[in-house]
Amino acid sequence: MSRRHPGEATAAWLLMTPALAGLLLFLLLPFGLAVVLSFSNLRMASPLPLEFVGFSNYALAFSETGLLRALLNNLLFALVVVPVQTALGLGLALLLNRPLAGRAVFRTLFFLPVVFPLSLVAVVWVLIFAPGPDGLLNAALGLLTLGAWEPRDFLNDPFWALPAVMLTSIWQGAGFQMVVLLAGLQAIPRQLYEAAAVDGASRWRQFLHVTLPGLRNPLVFVVIVTTILSFRVFDQVRIMTRGGPQEASNTVIHEMVRTAFDQGHVAMGAAMSVVFFLVILGIALIQRRLLRQRGEIA
Amino acid sequence: GGDVAQPNGPAGDQRSLEIWAHAGREEERRTLEAQIDRFRAERPEVRVDLTWIPEGSYNGQVQAAALAGRLPDLLEFDGPYLYSYAWQGHLKPLDERLPERLRKDLLPSIVAQGTYRDGLYGIGTFDSGLGLWGNRARLQAAGARIPDGPGDVWSGDEFDALLEHLAHDDPDGQVLDLKLNYTGEWFSYAFSPLLQSAGGDLVDRAPGGLASGTLDGPESVAAMAAVQSWIRRGRVDPNLDDAAFAQGRVALAWGGHWNFPGYHAALGDDLLLLPLPRLGETMVTGQGSWQWGITRRARDPELALAFIAFLLRPEEVLAMSEANGGVPATRSAVQKSQAYGPGGPLRLFARQLEEGYARPRPRTPAYPVISDAFARAFQDIRHGAEPVQALGWAARRIDREIRDNRHYPDVAEAAR
Amino acid sequence: MRRAGLRALLAYTLLLAFTLLFLAPVLFMLVGSLKPNERVLAEAGTLRAFFPDTVGLDNYRAVFERVPFELYLASSLIVNGLIVGLGLVVNAFAGYALARLRWWGRNAMLGLVLAVLVIPFEAVAIPLFYQLSWLGWRDDWLVQAIPFVANPLAIFLFYSFFLGLPRELEEAARVDGAGVLRTFFAIVLPNAKAAFASVAIVLFLFHWGMYLWPLLMTTSEAVRPLPLGIASFHTLPPLQWGDIMAFGVLMVLPVVIVFVVFQRWFVRGVASTGVKG
Amino acid sequence: MAEVEFSNVQKVFGDRTVIPGFDLQVRDGELLVLLGPSGCGKSTLLRLLAGLEPATGGAIRIGGRAVDALGPGARNVAMVFQNYALYPHKTVRGNLEFPLHMRALRRSERERRVLEAARVLGLEELLDKRPAELSGGQRQRVAMGRAIVREPDVFLMDEPLSNLDARLRVQIRAEIAALQRRLGVTTLYVTHDQVEAMTLGDRVAVLRDGVMQQLGTPADLYRNPENLFVAGFLGSPPMNLFEPGIEVRAGGRALRLGGRWNTPARGIPERARYAGLRPEDLDLDSGSSDRDVRLQGLVRAVEVLGHERIVYVDTGDRVVDALPGGIGPTEGAVAARLSGTATPEPGQTVTLATKSDSLYWFDEQGRAIRAGG
Amino acid sequence: MAEVEFSNVQKVFGDRTVIPGFDLQVRDGELLVLLGPSGCGKSTLLRLLAGLEPATGGAIRIGGRAVDALGPGARNVAMVFQNYALYPHKTVRGNLEFPLHMRALRRSERERRVLEAARVLGLEELLDKRPAELSGGQRQRVAMGRAIVREPDVFLMDEPLSNLDARLRVQIRAEIAALQRRLGVTTLYVTHDQVEAMTLGDRVAVLRDGVMQQLGTPADLYRNPENLFVAGFLGSPPMNLFEPGIEVRAGGRALRLGGRWNTPARGIPERARYAGLRPEDLDLDSGSSDRDVRLQGLVRAVEVLGHERIVYVDTGDRVVDALPGGIGPTEGAVAARLSGTATPEPGQTVTLATKSDSLYWFDEQGRAIRAGG
Numbered sequence A: 001m002s003r004r005h006p007g008e009a010t011a012a013w014l015l016m017t018p019a020l021a022g023l024l025l026f027l028l029l030p031f032g033l034a035v036v037l038s039f040s041n042l043r044m045a046s047p048l049p050l051e052f053v054g055f056s057n058y059a060l061a062f063s064e065t066g067l068l069r070a071l072l073n074n075l076l077f078a079l080v081v082v083p084v085q086t087a088l089g090l091g092l093a094l095l096l097n098r099p100l101a102g103r104a105v106f107r108t109l110f111f112l113p114v115v116f117p118l119s120l121v122a123v124v125w126v127l128i129f130a131p132g133p134d135g136l137l138n139a140a141l142g143l144l145t146l147g148a149w150e151p152r153d154f155l156n157d158p159f160w161a162l163p164a165v166m167l168t169s170i171w172q173g174a175g176f177q178m179v180v181l182l183a184g185l186q187a188i189p190r191q192l193y194e195a196a197a198v199d200g201a202s203r204w205r206q207f208l209h210v211t212l213p214g215l216r217n218p219l220v221f222v223v224i225v226t227t228i229l230s231f232r233v234f235d236q237v238r239i240m241t242r243g244g245p246q247e248a249s250n251t252v253i254h255e256m257v258r259t260a261f262d263q264g265h266v267a268m269g270a271a272m273s274v275v276f277f278l279v280i281l282g283i284a285l286i287q288r289r290l291l292r293q294r295g296e297i298a
Numbered sequence B: 001g002g003d004v005a006q007p008n009g010p011a012g013d014q015r016s017l018e019i020w021a022h023a024g025r026e027e028e029r030r031t032l033e034a035q036i037d038r039f040r041a042e043r044p045e046v047r048v049d050l051t052w053i054p055e056g057s058y059n060g061q062v063q064a065a066a067l068a069g070r071l072p073d074l075l076e077f078d079g080p081y082l083y084s085y086a087w088q089g090h091l092k093p094l095d096e097r098l099p100e101r102l103r104k105d106l107l108p109s110i111v112a113q114g115t116y117r118d119g120l121y122g123i124g125t126f127d128s129g130l131g132l133w134g135n136r137a138r139l140q141a142a143g144a145r146i147p148d149g150p151g152d153v154w155s156g157d158e159f160d161a162l163l164e165h166l167a168h169d170d171p172d173g174q175v176l177d178l179k180l181n182y183t184g185e186w187f188s189y190a191f192s193p194l195l196q197s198a199g200g201d202l203v204d205r206a207p208g209g210l211a212s213g214t215l216d217g218p219e220s221v222a223a224m225a226a227v228q229s230w231i232r233r234g235r236v237d238p239n240l241d242d243a244a245f246a247q248g249r250v251a252l253a254w255g256g257h258w259n260f261p262g263y264h265a266a267l268g269d270d271l272l273l274l275p276l277p278r279l280g281e282t283m284v285t286g287q288g289s290w291q292w293g294i295t296r297r298a299r300d301p302e303l304a305l306a307f308i309a310f311l312l313r314p315e316e317v318l319a320m321s322e323a324n325g326g327v328p329a330t331r332s333a334v335q336k337s338q339a340y341g342p343g344g345p346l347r348l349f350a351r352q353l354e355e356g357y358a359r360p361r362p363r364t365p366a367y368p369v370i371s372d373a374f375a376r377a378f379q380d381i382r383h384g385a386e387p388v389q390a391l392g393w394a395a396r397r398i399d400r401e402i403r404d405n406r407h408y409p410d411v412a413e414a415a416r
Numbered sequence C: 001m002r003r004a005g006l007r008a009l010l011a012y013t014l015l016l017a018f019t020l021l022f023l024a025p026v027l028f029m030l031v032g033s034l035k036p037n038e039r040v041l042a043e044a045g046t047l048r049a050f051f052p053d054t055v056g057l058d059n060y061r062a063v064f065e066r067v068p069f070e071l072y073l074a075s076s077l078i079v080n081g082l083i084v085g086l087g088l089v090v091n092a093f094a095g096y097a098l099a100r101l102r103w104w105g106r107n108a109m110l111g112l113v114l115a116v117l118v119i120p121f122e123a124v125a126i127p128l129f130y131q132l133s134w135l136g137w138r139d140d141w142l143v144q145a146i147p148f149v150a151n152p153l154a155i156f157l158f159y160s161f162f163l164g165l166p167r168e169l170e171e172a173a174r175v176d177g178a179g180v181l182r183t184f185f186a187i188v189l190p191n192a193k194a195a196f197a198s199v200a201i202v203l204f205l206f207h208w209g210m211y212l213w214p215l216l217m218t219t220s221e222a223v224r225p226l227p228l229g230i231a232s233f234h235t236l237p238p239l240q241w242g243d244i245m246a247f248g249v250l251m252v253l254p255v256v257i258v259f260v261v262f263q264r265w266f267v268r269g270v271a272s273t274g275v276k277g
Numbered sequence D, E: 001m002a003e004v005e006f007s008n009v010q011k012v013f014g015d016r017t018v019i020p021g022f023d024l025q026v027r028d029g030e031l032l033v034l035l036g037p038s039g040c041g042k043s044t045l046l047r048l049l050a051g052l053e054p055a056t057g058g059a060i061r062i063g064g065r066a067v068d069a070l071g072p073g074a075r076n077v078a079m080v081f082q083n084y085a086l087y088p089h090k091t092v093r094g095n096l097e098f099p100l101h102m103r104a105l106r107r108s109e110r111e112r113r114v115l116e117a118a119r120v121l122g123l124e125e126l127l128d129k130r131p132a133e134l135s136g137g138q139r140q141r142v143a144m145g146r147a148i149v150r151e152p153d154v155f156l157m158d159e160p161l162s163n164l165d166a167r168l169r170v171q172i173r174a175e176i177a178a179l180q181r182r183l184g185v186t187t188l189y190v191t192h193d194q195v196e197a198m199t200l201g202d203r204v205a206v207l208r209d210g211v212m213q214q215l216g217t218p219a220d221l222y223r224n225p226e227n228l229f230v231a232g233f234l235g236s237p238p239m240n241l242f243e244p245g246i247e248v249r250a251g252g253r254a255l256r257l258g259g260r261w262n263t264p265a266r267g268i269p270e271r272a273r274y275a276g277l278r279p280e281d282l283d284l285d286s287g288s289s290d291r292d293v294r295l296q297g298l299v300r301a302v303e304v305l306g307h308e309r310i311v312y313v314d315t316g317d318r319v320v321d322a323l324p325g326g327i328g329p330t331e332g333a334v335a336a337r338l339s340g341t342a343t344p345e346p347g348q349t350v351t352l353a354t355k356s357d358s359l360y361w362f363d364e365q366g367r368a369i370r371a372g373g
């Protein structure tokens, strides 16, 4: 068939080449390198010769570094942030999907945190989480609980550090979910609601039988994206807690950067990259399965 | 005819110097910039490119640049990294080139810190002083005994009791600032002297020495337990705003020479400089600060050395010392220093360095890992982890690092 | 009628409550940036955090005095300009070739793009850092931008957008005598504004806050982007919270402007690309 | 089953009055078609009846009960939407079952009704498919099914055929008619297609800009249109409408058509301003004397449709278009539906003839002048 | 202008043969309609001709020149798409100009041609508007305009009217016919609407599953369908097709229709298996003796269309549906187009009569048996 379209094939390769080169050079090649390096003893600060060390980096990464704890933290992070953030995004989208004056303004306001770079968000929230009764959050909680709240040093409290990072992330990301879900809501034909109303469905039933099924694809989309982002958390941790205290807020990426960059243990960092990739791949595969199982709906 | 080179023209003799320095306090940065200007005033043919690098990622930057072959000619680095850089072969030894007169003038702590396996690789223009800042009024109100020199310090028990006394009159009971808001190197620098005073250390300093048995030995564990108890009892201010002492929220602050300008401005004559407490027989304190070294790839090592020599002139040493409060690195400058000279308010720091109370950090390329492991252990202990376990974990990590690097054979020497 | 009114009231109440939650940190930053440094933290727990009694632009002045903010901003703008500018072209090209043209290797390429879609950048950051360092390439604008130009997500977004574009438009152009490239530029491009706008915003948002990569790859202040700037500013003693907040405001301003200008396109673009999945 | 009554129903959107005041009584069991051009307010009326829009004024009764305060679910009406509005994620069974579910019927009763509806509509095989897997015609039937399982008082259908192709439209049109007659449920059917209206409706209400133009049986509307609008809206091709010259001549009042003066035997009413002629009332002039009105002109176009021919003849008369938007080659041409076998060629000159009592007359306001009126 | 020739053209998508081998000669200047049900491959044929799809086999010639190796731009054909495919970002002028631009015509020439096309189609006022601002009919005209400015060898039109509403469709259909005749450009016109095909085509090619069923003038196809499919596809309502009992009886071969045996005067061909009757050939039995075939049955439904009535009568015969998908109440009913004024009521028993030479006969394979054959 392509024989009949020589011009098209040439043009296609012409168009494809820059992107292809970029993907190969900056994604595939380094990933291959990560795999190779993860079996070596490469250190950034070592003049010693390179050696093959087998799987010892993987073994050590799990036994001696904070990787395992970091993975668990990421998992916990995802388990909390994904549902909460999605529910919040959905709630906001539902609120904004009605003909209210000032919808666009509210939408912009809720989306505003999304445009905030995480490095900035982290710095601002460090202040919000300031310890002592004068800290913004402590003071607010004190006010809300009529003084019953014991002020704490959130970022340095092994119990609170991870929730603090979660809260920051939820605040920053809910607007994104909202926009995607709002677009999804607006794509649901109004007539479906009208049909349901004529059929005698209450608002709640309409939500269950029209809104939720209609939002299935956008919901899957935001859940997947948020899950993957949950495993990529780095900036907040680096700036707010540096993984502490006691690894309580450490994350995979943070551990990886700390190992490879701060301590120069590149090979072990590479091993962590590979582990991290496998985790993400697992999530992506589960996503594909879920999508395919009921993919015929559209 | 503009392209015909003039024999004595500036173009022919243009020499340039690329410098990386850490982005410290504002006065410090201004002073270094002024020093460069003065240097260039003397040597107009010299071009100087100065890059400020944030402290947080300094070592990473150096390593990355080394990897890419993009190190500058003249490099400032925090003392403890010297051994690692030297082992990796990034630095040129300075011994042969350094004028004997200048070398003699250096404080012994400077030489000790800059030496790795018989070579001098780095020279600081100032050293650091670590001590306790006290609020005279509050200490007196609590009836505290005021030590009067490095030989006469509070014992651990005395210090504990003092904290409780002070806490009695304090609204929130937090009376001590350990600068917990600091990150990175601070913890090893500020608290390893406590281990040493108690008889422990970060690592066994004998050749081939490891951390196990030392860092997690009973002495070290006891020292950390003491620190943990201060925190646990609520005596320590988290100091998030870096102003606990200056605002008078605490009576005592672990700190160093760099705190002086701010604290002096805030407390005036109420400001007291005190030695650290001792946990064993004698007090031990920290030393070491930023140093200058010439990289192996420097294009013009003579010029780089000339710049270091320029910075070591007494008036330049004093200028920097005045800017950042650091202890002048040369004896001549110490003598002239208002702060550190006899009768000066910071005399204690100079004495600690000159009289051997200060101990350099372990002079091994493993130091960054040691420091990081200890800092993590410290954080864990701060948050309630058992010192034995936290320190044990750190010791194992350090030992593995040392073994992985085969006790740091002298490969750079061979490769030279 | 009354029920509708009540419902609207409830909706507004909820919206306002959420607005407060979402806006509080932003306001806190904005107000903080206008207050004297030492009072930012001191008043954080009081209403003064949001209703200052004195305001001034001193902190903004201080930002420019203490660090070369304009250099950071320029770097960020240049790097993001490169990523977005080149990224739109390169990824749109690829997305179009995959969605519309018939060529040998198309399915393989599509598979490749979908496969690398799941490789997170963080997983390759360290080896890529090594790879480029061995080449001696670091510490400039290009090294911050070029690795991000080809973006599998952007390719995929363009791909699905182009798939959804009515094929007849291009076929009409082909019958009218336009070649592949001509068709792309004269017919497809002008009708893909929503896709371009939303991919541009996505790329911009993603990379404006980029922290890890420049942390690894840059040293000089001349090429240091804003996120590194604020991180180092945040650790630069003495800690002046007012200055930090002012830095933050300055940093986020360009993105807010970009977003407010393009948000209409963005919302539409989200609807037309990602969601259908 | 119930009759439906609109009394002075009004609807204003913002500051636009879409329905200025509408009265209509739909009889019990009747299929009443609302016919009118796009935007005239047909859907709005249905939606008012279903309770999907609140009325601005007036009252609506279903089966004698005022429903204005009831929500859509409480009115017991079923609606078939133009694009069917099937629940895309539910199977056909799920779609049919949904309204029963909402009424909390017992499971066995639900199943019985669903199977019954599926049988009536020939959907048995499709019960487990989803809407995306169905053809247009099948979807249409599911939408109908969802309406009939309810056993509602009233069916509302909003252009239920407009998404189907020509052939299917004809077929399902007949199905709907038969089904409605069988079930005997009062039905309001909205369309802008006059053929649909004519073939389906027991009665047809013609709307324009929210105002009822005429209400009657299809034959009535076709034969006795009350105004130019109705006359020009029904029929395909629609009635030819002229604004002829009218003069008193020898032999009585005469009108100028096709370039010549005709004196119709039946006379010309006093107030006559416009004249109308149905295409099927025109034929080629055979010289027969009972065809006393003749038009001559040039054949512009001929359409051959198997069983009939439509010839467009350019007679040079002032032709009136009661609807907006007419341009192009048939503009100004007179359409004649020829029944014989003779087919004129385009370009040929022909004479068309008709009986004078086939002429429709309208006054200045476009109102029909009834024979003898 | 040029003739078009398909020789054994094949098209396979994946493993699906859509066109198994297609031959057709379109004469210079002719308007040839490709007619067939949805999915039969009409669009595919157009796209093969335009070069938008490569053919799997065979050869296509335009004006005698093989075009198989040429890209779409080089074939000098113009295409009108079903949804017009107007460039949304260009004004009407821009749309009309684009193909000329591609041909690198001089500016003055471009302007001349655009203005000329705009004049022909009445688009002068709209030149500076964008497609989104136009009505459906106007868009259709712009699409036509974009095709004619090219002065191409061949026009290709893929269901160009299916997006218009009923009334506009009728009007623009006539416009297209007139325009094509005026320009005299060879035209391939695709539709699945038999009315469109009949009214527009010089000749009509009926397709089924990619295979040509019959090629001829509309009248020819209508009067002499070559097989059941064509017979059942043309006409609205289409031909009534029966599978009657056939026996030799007293008086000759007889067929059983409407419950009684008829012995047609014209006889019944030997191989006859299926019989067909056009609705307009059936009328209420008036006892006239030249109508020698009679069917009796129950009236199921009546459609009144102003000028005619269509009555669906349930005669109890085995009725054949040549097209898929026929279910519902008209199934099995015989349609009769009544011309008189008498309108039977549903439920009434009527007798329909026709002349025996109106009967169509088909053999077992569905092939027509020609009169006397």
Ligand SMILES: Nc1ncnc2c1ncn2[C@@H]1O[C@H](COP(=O)(O)OP(=O)(O)OP(=O)(O)O)[C@@H](O)[C@H]1O
Residues within 6 Å of the ligand: D013, D014, D016, D018, D036, D037, D038, D039, D040, D041, D042, D043, D044, D045, D192
């Ligand atoms: N929600 C609304 N807000 C404002 N105007 C509306 C609304 N719904 C309908 N209209 C206007 O009311 C008029 C009547 O609309 P309606 O939908 O009833 O027309 P229709 O007769 O059904 O037309 P069609 O045949 O095109 O469906 C139109 O002019 C429309 O623009």
Ligand SMILES: Nc1ncnc2c1ncn2[C@@H]1O[C@H](COP(=O)(O)OP(=O)(O)OP(=O)(O)O)[C@@H](O)[C@H]1O
Residues within 6 Å of the ligand: E013, E014, E016, E018, E036, E037, E038, E039, E040, E041, E042, E043, E044, E045, E192
């Ligand atoms: N690109 C393609 N890939 C696979 N199958 C195709 C493709 N294009 C068309 N077909 C199939 O070929 C057959 C003929 O399609 P085509 O579009 O030519 O039909 P058509 O006669 O134009 O129908 P319609 O009247 O619905 O437009 C259909 O069954 C269709 O599914």
Ligand SMILES: [Mg+2]
Residues within 6 Å of the ligand: D042, D043, D044, D158
């Ligand atoms: Mg409507």
Ligand SMILES: [Mg+2]
Residues within 6 Å of the ligand: E042, E043, E044, E158
């Ligand atoms: Mg088609």
